[in-house]
Amino acid sequence: MGLDLRWKELPVVQRRFLIYSVAAAMIFLLLLLRLWYLQIISYEVLQERSVRNRTRVLALDAPRGPIYDRNGILLVDNRPSFQISVMRQDVEDRDALFKRLAPLLGTNIEGLEARWQEGKRFPVYRPVVLAEDVSRDVMETVQEHSVELPGILTEVRPVRDYLEHGSAAHLIGYLGEVTETELQSDEFTDYRPGDSVGKTALERTFDSYLRGAKGRKLVEVDVQGKLLRQLQVEPAYPGNKIYLTLDRGLQRAADEAFGDQSGAAIALDIKTGDILAMVSRPTFNPALFVRGIAGDEWKKLAQDPRHPLQNKVISGQYPPASTFKIVVALAALREGVVGTKRTIDCKGDFVIGGSRYRCWKKRGHGPTNLKKALRESCDVWFYNVGLELGIDKLSAAAKEFGLGSPVGYPLPGERSGVIPSQEWKRRYYNKPWYAGETVIASIGQGFVLSTPLQLAVMMATVANQGKVLKPQVIRRIEDWDGNVLVAPETEVIREVKYTPKVWKAVEDGLVAVVNEPHGTGHAAHLDDVVVAGKTGTSQVVRRKSDEEEELDDKGEIPYRLRPHALFVAYAPAEKPEIAVAVVVEHGQSGGRAAGPIAKAIIARYMADKKAALLEED
């Protein structure tokens, strides 16, 4: 024991107690320094990481921008759509849940199960949609049964609402689910699988203006990703407002006049190039695409021989037929091939190089001058004049009016049509040009093709005596604070030079078409306004000979072989404002089938203008 005490009292042992205590304190100080480093110096970084750990961002859909007509009348809006979703984390007995839910939704359990499996690729805090766009009744029924349906949510999402249904659908376009390729491009960085984007026409081209800004909902999740509570909401901003150049009243009138026929009609403001009405028939309802179109519905649309998905105004290429005579007449006058007084005797046909070309009037028109040739659409007069003019001069003149190349429609899909020339034929067919081809080109047949939009632009150019205007679709784009983001200005693509005398001579002819006896366009005659116009009836297939006419049982030409009916016009003739082009596919006669449609559009335009003037007074 004594030994014990003496050992303990040794200074060297006593010092060990001190050393140990100090060493312990030093090590604790080291721990404390580390804590200081983590909790004070690295605080901000680690604090942020802890916030990121526990928070997730849910996107809130932005309502797409509304689309108005030129006067601010709503054409496309958003409506609330109810959807039934399931929060996977809150479901314990899925089978029982789906068994109860399926009859309420009117679906089967397999369908719900499939949706569930599909939703598993998303994090657990994201609800899985089980049924989209259900009726208010279904939504309310589900809400009433919510106690028996743990985990089921009813949500409201903005959905595109096309107030005018299929009207101008080809201009507006439709939506669809964003594709993988789109998601990978820079343009769609905000998008996620399942989102809707514009797929065609305006909805596609102006998607960046229409999409708006998604909102964000900050939620707290636990380590398994279970949603615990909502922390913060940044609301979504709706997309910008687009005011189209369309006039709803005029559009409706054009739709109504067109009825169930196939074809296209377009009305242009000749001072600005604004497209006031645009009809492509048959049409489709863009609403079908909002929630993903069903396979058989899509098939029906895509395989319809009348091509409802095609915008025939810009991509339908038709032989312009006699409407082309306007350009031929202008060019011939400018080049001095004919004067206004020259008469050509039409005996009903024209022979060159052993081939016989008929006038539409078998008996012939007799002695015919320019005015009569336009008024009565004498083919023989134009055969002669066209041949004298030559294809290359004719072609150059036509191109000046915007034919044969895209006229600058602001949305995609415009076709260029065809204006043939000697060089063109050499390039595409590697064959020389024949005089007979000039003959039929002079009446807008043969190789010549044009779109209804090109014909309308041509007509507007005639109406304003030389200004080729770029067609406009957008009047302006505004944000919700009223700032104008886009306001396209009138754009003159080029000026076509003709002397006033030439313009006047052709205008007289076009007025005569509609307003004089024997005029082919009398169907477009209006009492209170002078309409200038030109009919056209374009052959779909070239008839082999005079005698050989295919007829069906009722003694009529079968639908697919009937000629297209065309009518181009502008009004009022003395002070033009509106140009119209109408193509009725297989409409048989330009005057009878297309004329009334052009007339209805012009009549409505004039009536609206009168009403507006009265209102101003």
Added chain:
Amino acid sequence: MFDRRLVSNFDWVLILTVLLLAGVGIANLYSATASWGAVATPLYLKQLLWLSGGVVIALIICLFDYRHLQHFAVHLYVISVVMLVYVLVLGKTSMGATRWINLGFFNLQPGEVIKVAIILLLARIFAETANPVGFGFFELWKPAVWILLPVGLILKEPDLGTAAMVVFIAGTMLLFAGLKRGTLIGLGLIGILTAIGGWFGLHDYQRARIRTFMNPEADPLGSGYHIIQSKIAVGSGGFWGKGYIQGSQSQLSFLPERHTDFAFSVFAEEWGFVGCFGLLFFYLFLIVWGLYIARRAADRFGLFLAVGVTAMIFWHIVVNLGMVIGLLPVVGVPLPLFSYGGTSMVTTMIGVGLLMNVSMRRFMF
């Protein structure tokens, strides 16, 4: 045997410090498990039970003179080694590592028992060997065998944390007993060589842990997950902490093993630097008080016993804290009085009982 002086010498400072730390630990456990929802017996209540049991054990240990333990040191040691061998054999047959013997109500961990046994045994050896100058290699071969035999068995389990603990405790006691300069340098060299050689003897998961410790961000969702989440929890507590039951890392379960090895991270997140400072202060106080008890001990056995127990508590604290704040690799060592677990609590309270015993009998010889 029982004396009124014992009551008057009862170490209130020690028991109150221990109860304070354990109380904070239980409150922290309440928070760490708050998100678990309804459980038959909440963990903090179970821990309270373990604490009560531990206090009873500590008091029982106080009843008899610690000097009697000298005679049982060897017995306890042998029993522990036998249990270690048993566990090893059991582990071989039942696939994977087994560290405990199921006693029905309690999983007895021989690794814990051996810590106490080694402390007792070394205390006895150092008390009996009069060596005022310091031990040399020649006197050390016997204690070295005593220590390395169980350490080898524990490493075989494999339980790197416990093995390191035994080495640290023994080393601390050895250093206190005093070493000759040459011996000290020699042992240091051997230690370094063993560490280098040991790297190759480690299991893959143990090596992964050490690599992860060097660079946890290399595998943030795998082996680095624990340490990254723990650092985020501790650091995001900041100066004042997020508040009791307000720690998002803890309450939303991002922090793994938050009721056991990472209990301190929960505390650090919710109480901040201020709370950590306070907690570390009391832990340090406990250590210094343990050394104070050793210094006042009536004999060399008591002295070494107190040094050994204090070393055990100290190294658990340091290794656990070092681990959760990213200073040391994750080796699975609990924080005494703080981490949930009956074994740790009982071992710690046995140590506290021994300290009290030595403290109470400081004037009796």
